[in-house]
Amino acid sequence: MKRSRDVTIEEDVEFDALISNKDLLKGVKASGYERPSPIQLKAIPLGRLGVDLIAQAKSGTGKTVVFGSIALEGIDLSVLDPQVLIVAPTREIAVQITEVLRVLGAYMPKFQCQVFIGGLSVRSDAGKLSRCHVAVGTPGRIMALIQQNKLRMSKIKLAVLDEADKMIGGDFYAQTKYILDKLPAQKQVIAFSATFDDALYDLLSKYMNNPQKVVLTTDAPVLEGVQQYNVPVTIDEVDSALLQIHLYEQKFKAAVDLLEKIPFYQCIVFLNHRGRAVDLTQFLNTNGWKSCHISSGISQQQRLEVMQKARKFRIRVLICSDLIARGIDIDRVNLVINLDFPKDVETYLHRVGRTGRFGNRLTYCTPSLAHFSHILYS
Template identity: 60%
Template sequence: MSKIKIDRTKDVQIDEDVNFESLISNQNILRGLSEAGYDRPSPIQLKAVPPGKLGLDVIAQAKSGTGKTIVFGVIALEMLNLSNTRPQVLILAPTREIAVQTKEVISNIGRYMNGLICHVFIGGIPVEQDIPKLKKCHIVIGSPGRIGLLLNKQMVAKDIKLFVLDEADKLMENNFVPQLKKINDKLPKTKQVLAFSATYDKILLKTLENFVCNPYHVMLSEDTPALEGKFNYLLFKFYEEKFKKMVNLLSRVPFYQCIVFLNHRGRAVDLANYLTSGLDQRIRLETMSKARNFQIRVLVCSDLIARGIDIDRVNLVVNLDMPKDTETYLHRVGRTGRYGTHGLAISFVDINELEFIESLKTNYHVDIQPLPGKLFFLLFLIHSN
């Protein structure tokens, strides 16, 4: 069956006439990549895989949805000694949902590596269920809290050769850094470290120096993640009108899947029957799985999944409340138009949020225009992309 050709934005396309065979020697990984739909590397994959395979510490930055997980996934898979079933790779993620998604991606592209064992370790699940998994596990993926707890118990770390910090900018925040330092101190000093994110600043890069040694930098999005392929528009509405107008919008426009972001759980509960972050861990994971399998078309949430989460068919993001900071806005909008596809972001703005709109324009050169009258034509183009 022939593959469907998708018109992708330039930020995931390369000018060089190369494919993954020039980057990766393991035929089983190449087969997994091909069947997962990865034929040619994106710019971040082309630039970051080679130094990573050489064993260098790498700090990499590229916009959301351009394939950073594939970078550290293939580096991790190629360095494994499958005959040794003790942990050899440790991947940290700031949220449980990102950790679960990372495990799914790596297991998918490594599906033809006989004997590969990859487990995820996160809060919300009894720690007693985790300990037996550590006895046979090549790649450990988890959140800092649970990994720190396991390292204090029965996790053997002496064979870990690779330490990955996914969404490193979030992991470098004050509430995570003490945990990360304790985890890092329990790992071999000779390990390789890879750090990935869509956003960094000078302070965060300075904090990262505590974890890397003479790192190789791959910076493809400079100071902030680009919004190529994202159409950003706003609607001026009074605060009290937002719920009604959003429901009206969703009933009138075509879309595959939509994520609606709000700032507070109470607001989300008022809008939907439940909020993902208010559910227990099992139901949260089931909800994310249903969204990825296209069983849920509208996902209402807080900023729990504003970063890192990849749901392929999301082509509409609605900001019912504007976030508290500009970086979160960029990550929210990054949930649509994944891996070079196109997407639409619509923000419902009241008079108290106009200052935030101006800060986006002044500090990040993001100019959000009023929603045009030809909305349906625009959405038709995006929907058919």
């Protein structure tokens, strides 16, 4: 399959040159990776040296394999205590990382990777920690386990911050700081994100020892191979109290029109309001498009079930808020619709990155149903 330039390399290098553990190498190849992407080629050797690492990786370029390979190369399988801690901003990303690492480590005897997230039983966490080499979790649950003395940090030799801009520069900063402060003095820290700025570099450097930077481009980090379109939606003049209702009615109809006209395998539709996600799901199902929605408004078990349905191709359309705008891989997604404009450029980048994963060059379109009411009714 032809792939875009941001995940292909000119060097004649295979994973055998980057990974020494033969069992891990089997897992990498079983996962479908044949040759490393640029971020994998640059970052895996540095990470294996044990240096602290700050890496900018575009969404969908294989960064989980980078820190997964570094983590699995360094663990001692005879020690059943957490030796690697990976922290991610959402439950869905944490679950996905766990699944990827379990596949990578499938040929490593007795390898154990466990996930610790909110919405699931705290009672079972102690048992999972007693048979765990790699702990993956969200900041709130990891912090709680440390405070309850259930997660022992003394054996941690590698800490990974996925989506570091969100972890350090956003609402999770206090929790992330607490976790980093509890790490042993001697450890390796790796931070990954699609977007970094000088302020974030400076903040991260406080928790790292002379970190090495892997930045493959100084341009705006936009995923290659993704075609992006803007589709205006207009409505007739109505009473201002009914404006939003009529606007969303037209957007829903426009979304169905796009689904009928654009060839696609699976689609993700992003909205800014989770209540509208429920309405759109019902509308699409009524119009023959098998759909589910995911948001923080449903239980964690329901969220896991929806993601499983999406990954097993049991639904064609997934409707969501920005809960899964970051980091989530669903292989067949090759159409993204932004029903609402995202709140910032970074969020748009992450939304768009749900398609074109690892540079796949299928037919990628990201129509944005533009909100022009402020022009029509100014």
